Amino acid sequence: MLLTKAEIRCAMLGGAASLAGIVGLVGVAIFALFPSSGASILTAVFEPYVLRVLRFTLLQALLSTLLSIAFAIPVAQALARQQHFPGRIWIVRLMAVPMGLPVLIGALGLIGIWGRHGIMNAVLLSLGAAEPVSIYGLSGILLAHVFFNMPLACRLMLAALDRVPAEYWLMASGLGMRRRSVFRFVEWPVLRSVIPGIAGLIFMLCATSFTLVLTMGGGPAATTVEVAIYQSLRFDFDLGRAVALCVLQIVLTAVILGALSFLPAPRDEGTTAGKAVRRPDGEQPGARLVDGTVLLLATLFLVLPLMSVVFAGLRSDLMKLSRESIFWQSAATSLAISFSAAVLALLISITLVRARQAVLLRRPGAPGAGAFFAAMGGASSLVLLVPPIVLATGWFLALRSFSDASAAAPLLIVAINALMSLPFVMRVVEPAFIVHKRRTQKLAASLGVTGWVQLRLIDMPALFKPMFTAFSFAMALSLGDLGAVALFGSDNFVTLPWLVYSRMGSYRTNDADGLALILGIVCLLLTIAGTMGPARREVLLHG
Structure with missing residues (x-):
């Protein structure tokens, strides 16, 4: 990236300002968590209730991770073996739906299928089962986590299996390997290299789960650290316990992130001639039957809750809901x-990306340049270390000393949601920005195209699609979030997820179903808009 000294200085100042804003948002929250005496925090951390919550948090995260990985392996294998059957692309796309679906809507769909009056219990009762399956408590949390995380694990495993050179399968066929030998010598070494990273990611997501546990927990016996923070402030107003739990959550996420940093990188599967992949082990009738059954069960597991949300929403009185001012x-x-x-989030990511590139241009070997470069990259992931519920708690404690915390709730939730979506936005914007600058910077500089003209004629046409993708996903993520709103939601400050949760809590399930359908459609449209935006237009400058 060729920039003038003034442009480099401006880019670095913008990056420094964004970095200061992020550090300030997180720093104030953390500082507000510590009371005058550190001994009280230490005492509260070792309370039996806190230790019980910590044990349950780790237990449900471990079990959810194991179940998600165990169910994802056969599904990924079936998709990798059956490369050309009709509908395969739609199953792969279906795997992306839970990742873009608001957690609260997925929970409602699971309740509609597995709840006391759901389809599965109706089937079990018709078969003579005495007691219905309870979706609340540990079983419901595990089921919900598998619903959201199994598709993520499956897509990542499938991508690894698809990278296996075609020559491996040709050799396996020539040696007459059976399915068990193919799994042992070809598939398992590939999966073994990616499973630690996938498992670490899922464990992190489950350990910091809030909305699912809040909805499906079912009582004090099934409470994670983040939900316990919410309960300590919202219901008990026990500030000491809330602070201790926040500190415990930060330590827990720091340990998990530290462990993830030591995981090995996925292995390289070697060179290939680029031939089309053909899996002889998936062509036998028996293999097709087994794979088809696995894919059918996985599809039903994902589709039925989504259909439940749609049907329940359509049965509600949508016209009545549309007439309510709330x-x-x-x-x-x-x-x-x-x-x-x-x-x-988009503005912050752009300033951080431009500043990181400016650091590389100015004096990459200068003292402090590397630290500044790394700090701007790490700042975008601070929300992984300090989850939204902890940020909201810290700011709630900080603001209550000066004024009514609810007055600043909208601005605070905007900032927290922006920080929450920043890791995704950065990972979409930065690669596109680097590639674009490599392609256009030299000719743009030689032609003297700078400033607003360069932005309007060169940068925006090429970067519009990745920026639009990042924007739409960030908006969908924020639209369906309940974590930060949970502490500040009231009669005067209501969002759609909070309204859905409130109607569920007051047993107005029909209204909750209708509102969930509307919220899900809006989030789905945003997700589709991000993935099906205008075709990317590369600007090629010809002399």
């Missing part, structure tokens, strides 16, 4: 917060 108030609040958070 619906339009919550919808306007949610859209305003999500739009603002997405814009803020």
Whole structure:
């Protein structure tokens, strides 16, 4: 990237300002968590209740990770073996739906299928089962985590299996390997190299799960650290316990992130001639039957809750909901917060990316340059270390000393949601920005195209699609979030997810189903818009 000294200085100042804002947002929250005496925190951490919550958090995260990995392996194998059957692409796309679905909607769908009056219990009762399956408690949390994380694990495993050179399968066929030998000598070494990273990611997601546990937990016996923080502030107003739990959550996420950093990188499967992959081990009738059964069960597991949300939402009185002022108030609040958070996340990511590239151009070997470069990259992932519920708790404690914390709730939730979506936005924007600059910077500099003209004619046409993708996903993520809103939600400050949760809590399930359908459609449209945006236009400058 060729920049003038003034442009480099401006880029670095913008990056420094964004870095200071992120550090300030996180730093104030952490500083507010510590009371005058550190001994009280240490005492509260070792309370039997806190230790029980920590044990349950680790237990459910471990079990959820094991189940998600165990169920993802046969599904990924079946998709990798059956390369050309009709509908394969739609199953792969279906695996992406839970990742973009608001957690609260997925929970409602699972309740509709597995709840006391759900389809599965109706089938079991018709078969003579005495007691219905309870979805609340540990079993419900595990089921929900598998619903959301198994597709993620499957897609990552499938990508690894698809990278296996075609020559491996040709040799396995020539040697007459059976399916067990193919798994042992070809598939398992590939999966073994990616499973630690996938498992670490899923464990992190489950250990910091909030909305799912809040909805499916079912009582004090099934409570994670983040939900316990919410309960300590919202219901008990036990500040000492809330602070101790926040510190415990930060330590827990720091340990998990530290462990993830030591995981080995996926192995290189070697060179290939680029031939089309053909899996002889998936062509026998028996293999097709087994793989088809696995894919059918996986599809039903994912589709049935989604269909339950749609059917339950259509059965509700949508016209009545549309006439309620609280619906339009919550919808306007949610859209305003999500739009603002997405814009803020995009602006911060652009300033950080430009500053990181400016550091490399100015004096990459200068003292402090490497630290500044790494700090701007790490700042985008601070939300992984300090989850949104901890940030909200810290700011709640900080603001209550000066004024009414609820007055600043909208601005605070915008900032927290922007920080929450920043890791994704950075990972979409930065690679596209680097590739674009490598392709256009020299000719642009030689032609003297700079400033606003360069932005309008060169940068925006090429970078619009990745920026739009990042913006739409950030907006969908913020729109469906309940974590930061949970502490500040009230009669005067209502978002759509908070309204859905409130209607569920007051047993107005029909209203909750209708609101969930509307929220899900909006988030789905945003996700589709991000993945099906305008075709990318590369700007090629010809002399």
